[in-house]
Amino acid sequence: MIGEGPVLLSYGAGIAHITLNRPEAGNGFSIALMRALQEAIMTVHGDARVRAVVLSGTGKIFCGGGDVKEFASKGADLPNYLRMATAWLQVCVSGLVNLEVPVITRVQGAATGGAGLGLVCCTDLVVAGRSARFMAGGTRVGMAPDAGASATLSRIVGFRRAMDLVLTNRFVDAAEALQIGLVSRVVDDEALDAEVMVLARRIAEGAPQAQSATKRLMWNGLGRGFEASLPDEAREVARLSGTADSLEGLQAVIARRAPQFTGR
Template sequence: MDGETVSVDVDGAVATITLDAQARRNALTIEMRHALKAAVERVRTDDTVRAVVLTGSGRAFCAGQDLAEHAAALRADPSTALDIVVDDYNPIVSALTSLPKPVLAAVNGTCVGAGLGLALACDLRIAAESAKFGTAFTAIGLTCDSGLSATLARAVGAARASELVLLGQPFTAAQALEWGVVGRLVPDASFAEEVQALASRLAAGPTVAYAEAKAALHASFQPPLADVLATEAAAQVRLGLTADHQGAVESFLAKQPVTFHGK
């Protein structure tokens, strides 16, 4: 299956889902979000697929929500602009975490905001040395979504997660490895080869056992990830009504400094 924004390539027992909108750094438009949901459902129901790779095309894994599209939604009706969290982001994260097959995030480049949430929703993460990471949410007056408030803290610890979310400073692939955001870091030149080797190893493994292990690991979330997703979504809807968020999005698109007023 190939679409304008997401492609699915099945090679043997490995399915590779590629976010493919290079001009937008694979930012998540409504078209891409819907295509990604369909792609995950396709690999779920394909019994020949035993392992899944999620990656991006070009120089980005995923730059998060497409802010131009989001700005238009805010101008139209800020009370519904963040419904995308419940409608799209939460179902995608839930689909990735509940997929009864191992999912490998192959972070080939920029990975920020909801893109980082998607990577953390995968079971394993491998990054190219040139990849860049960031939470990004507070920079535009939002909190976390895509499960990031739970998955990031689980990966790096509460203190580091608070710093990464509240300060919002980008971090390197080497830091991502040191802090536990990714499990493996490889040179750009051998990235594709390393991803294929790890995906093939997963595809040759005990798929049923992997599924049970995934379920057990996710059952250990306190509170459950579904509750975290709901809490995040409600907070994003509240923040969508704030002047801070609406002004920050417009300033970002205009490439102007952001001024927050706490309202």
């Protein structure tokens, strides 16, 4: 375990665990938390041991958005504080998108506000407990979507539904979140940890270069047209076909056995 502050980082079996650790504030985002989160992301980045990342929060909820008590305490200086806070938040969500390994978000309780919902939208797979709830929350406090949600949310759930969520700030329960594609899986609360680890281990056993290329292509494809995506796909497939993992994967299919990927 690295650190005992607002973000914890630990490793095991090819999986890095990044944990928001401000349960007394609902894991609400402050500048100190965002700095710690970015440090954890950069520590994981390029670490050859890591093949998957699990992002979670301690306590009863995943993330309640920005720390509204801290925001309110800034008074007239709030715009300056939020300029800095928003810059750090953008660095964090960009870092998660650009990590070379898949990121799995574990959601218990609530994922609300720009930070909470934004983290859900900028990660690759999301496993939610059945009691989880989601809310945009920006306009509720006279603000607007951040953490990239103005770009990601509509691509995930569709423009009309995204507009409904960000303008009404209504809560979305886990069942609806699954139905609209906001999360990948929903499980009973008591099975949440086990399901996340099963998924993380499955990702960690995959071919690292292939998964990294796939993640990059999928995220880049969000902002591109169909034709513009084809050359990148062709280049990646050709490059990957020359790796040892590709040959191992082909041989494993022929031999009807599980592949043993090494990242080469």
